[in-house]
Amino acid sequence: MINNTDAVKLIDSKRTDSVIVPTMNANNVGFGLPSVTSNQDLDLPLSGAMGKASNLGLGIALAQPDRKVMVLDGDGSLLMNLGAMVTSANKAPTNFYHFLFNNKVYAVTGGQPIPGSECQDWEGMAKAAGYAAVFSYDNLEDFTTGIDEALAASGPVFIHLSIEPQIENTPVQFRQRSPRTVKMAFDEVPAALGVGSD
Amino acid sequence: MTTYDSVLHPPAIIAELKKNNITHVVWLPDSETNFMYQLLNDEDSLDLVPVCREGETMAIAAGLWVGGKKPVVLIQNTGIFESGDSIRGLGLDINQPLVMLIGYRGWTRRGPTPDSAARYIEPILHTWGINCYLIETDDDADRISIACEEAERTQKPVGVLVGTEFGV
Ligand SMILES: Cc1ncc(C[n+]2csc(CCOP(=O)(O)OP(=O)(O)O)c2C)c(N)n1
Numbered sequence: 001m002i003n004n005t006d007a008v009k010l011i012d013s014k015r016t017d018s019v020i021v022p023t024m025n026a027n028n029v030g031f032g033l034p035s036v037t038s039n040q041d042l043d044l045p046l047s048g049a050m051g052k053a054s055n056l057g058l059g060i061a062l063a064q065p066d067r068k069v070m071v072l073d074g075d076g077s078l079l080m081n082l083g084a085m086v087t088s089a090n091k092a093p094t095n096f097y098h099f100l101f102n103n104k105v106y107a108v109t110g111g112q113p114i115p116g117s118e119c120q121d122w123e124g125m126a127k128a129a130g131y132a133a134v135f136s137y138d139n140l141e142d143f144t145t146g147i148d149e150a151l152a153a154s155g156p157v158f159i160h161l162s163i164e165p166q167i168e169n170t171p172v173q174f175r176q177r178s179p180r181t182v183k184m185a186f187d188e189v190p191a192a193l194g195v196g197s198d
Numbered sequence: 199m200t201t202y203d204s205v206l207h208p209p210a211i212i213a214e215l216k217k218n219n220i221t222h223v224v225w226l227p228d229s230e231t232n233f234m235y236q237l238l239n240d241e242d243s244l245d246l247v248p249v250c251r252e253g254e255t256m257a258i259a260a261g262l263w264v265g266g267k268k269p270v271v272l273i274q275n276t277g278i279f280e281s282g283d284s285i286r287g288l289g290l291d292i293n294q295p296l297v298m299l300i301g302y303r304g305w306t307r308r309g310p311t312p313d314s315a316a317r318y319i320e321p322i323l324h325t326w327g328i329n330c331y332l333i334e335t336d337d338d339a340d341r342i343s344i345a346c347e348e349a350e351r352t353q354k355p356v357g358v359l360v361g362t363e364f365g366v
Contacts, residue, residue, distance in 0.1 A: 021261075044264065048287025052257035055249075056288065059261020059269075062222070062247065083250025087258075091247060186264060186292045195266030 001164045002140050004101065008033045010144060011070060011099065014151055015039060018068035018097075019060050019189065021046060023053040025107050025166060026072035026099075029178045033072065041192035044185050045178070051080035054088055054098055061093040061155075064193060068095050068151070075102045075122075076114050082125070088156050089130030096155040098131070103165040111167035126158035138162035206335050206362050208234040211299070212241055214342035220297075221267040222247055224255040228274035228301035231360060252277030256284040256355075259296050274301040275319040275359070285355065290326060295349035295356075297342065302332070302359040323357050330357030 004025050011020070012033060022033040023046040029035065037043050044060070046053040057071035078084070078100060088096060104117035126134045133153040137143035143161065150159050168175065180188075190196065211234060215223070223238055224247040225231075238246050247262075249255055252273045259269040278285070278300060289296055304313025311317060323330050329348065331341040345356040 046288075048291050049253075049257060049284050052254065052284055052288060055254045055257030056261045059258040059263070059267075060265045061261070062245070062258075063262045063265020063267040081251070081254065084254055087247075087249050087254055183292060186260075189264050190266065193265065195264075 001138060001162045002143055003164050004028070004103075004166050005031045005036065006140050007099075007101065007143070007161055007163060008072065009036045010140070010147060011072065012036050012038055014147055015042075015068075015070065018042065018070050019044060019057075019064070019193070020070045020072065021053050021057040021060070022072040023047070023050075023077055024074035024101070025103065025163070026074070026101050028166075028168075029176050031166060034178055034180070040180065041188050044189045045182065047182055051077045051084070053077060054084045055081070057098070058084075058088050058091060058093065058096060061096040062091065065093065065095055067193075068097060069093075070097045070099060072099050072101060074107075075100060075104065075117070075120075076106045079114065085126060085129035085131070085158075089132075092130075092132065092156055094132075094155045097151060097157045097159065099159045099161060101161055101163045103163040105165045105167065107165055107167050110169060111165060122160045123158075126160070131156050131158040133157045134160070136160040206333060206339070206360070208237050210336040210339040211333075211342065211360075212237050212244070214339050215270065216241075216243060218343055218346040219268055220270050221245060222259075222262050222269035223272050224249060224258045224262075224269050225272040226250075226252050226255070226274070226277055228277075228303065231272060231299070231301050234272075251280060253281040253284040256281060256288045256294070256296065260288040260292060260294055263294055263296070270297045270299055272299040275303050275315045278319060278322065279315070285326060285328075289355040290328075293353040295353050297345045297349050297356055297358060299342075299358045299360055300330075302361045305359070305361045319359070328355050328357055330359055332359045332361055334361040
């Protein structure tokens, strides 16, 4: 299994001018993308609307076809909106990279098990949904060796990652929150892309 | 009496979308807007983004908007009921100036409607503070322009309820 921070660090190191849409643990202030990001202005975290990260990323990918968009999704989140895989594959943006952080639990809410987590075949689902290419990594060494090939493939690409569950048991009201609000992110990203926000 | 001339024709809606420089129509079909599909497909200036479930539409629209495009959403009122968390999190909370064209299933001017999809849609939109306009005939189509202007000015979603539709 891959450590959550190692995964976001590796993805961030390969981003160049990509927009990254992280959600759930991939967006954790202490050990997710915000803790390692090299280009915060192009990070568009999804914290409301669970399950919609890949839809948000798809919209950006369609609007900005010359720039890569990387979605860092949660398994519970994607299960809530599985049809989104078909929606993305159908529109088939070549610049769309969908990473699934599969930790087999709802980590943010305390680590409850995800329905069917022991028998899901995410690679099979992504292939069946019609992604142009599908990759899967269950250790950091292979992911480090393989990520360049995955990001060189023409999208839509699905990259399944086996992630160590990192569970927050701090009561919600005491958790560290990002000083960069969702609203700030939605204001900063268009500016960083050089487009008006209205 | 409803005559052919007093109903809504899809070209009137398409013309409004073009007039307002709409770039993308994010949609899931319904009977009320059925005839628009072919026209939308044939219209080069409008890119159609089909979804599997309506809650996806506001999120895709949010991404398009952040990326500098001007999308609208086209779904049935039943789809609005499916989309609550998206409208909240990726419509209202981020101040997305999104026009939502909503097929008004069950709408009638002939007294009470038996269809709860029609009965609940306006109260639900109003609960969110989302203003809406009704279009039933070609003469009403310019309310799409009013909605586009209002969405930009208020930086929030605005609904356009499509009451009827007739063939091309
Ligand atoms: C519609 C909706 N239902 C439930 C929740 C509560 N919730 C917040 S985070 C979360 C778990 C997310 O799980 P996953 O996507 O697997 O990411 P992880 O926490 O494991 O990183 C849940 C269920 C929510 N925010 N929205």
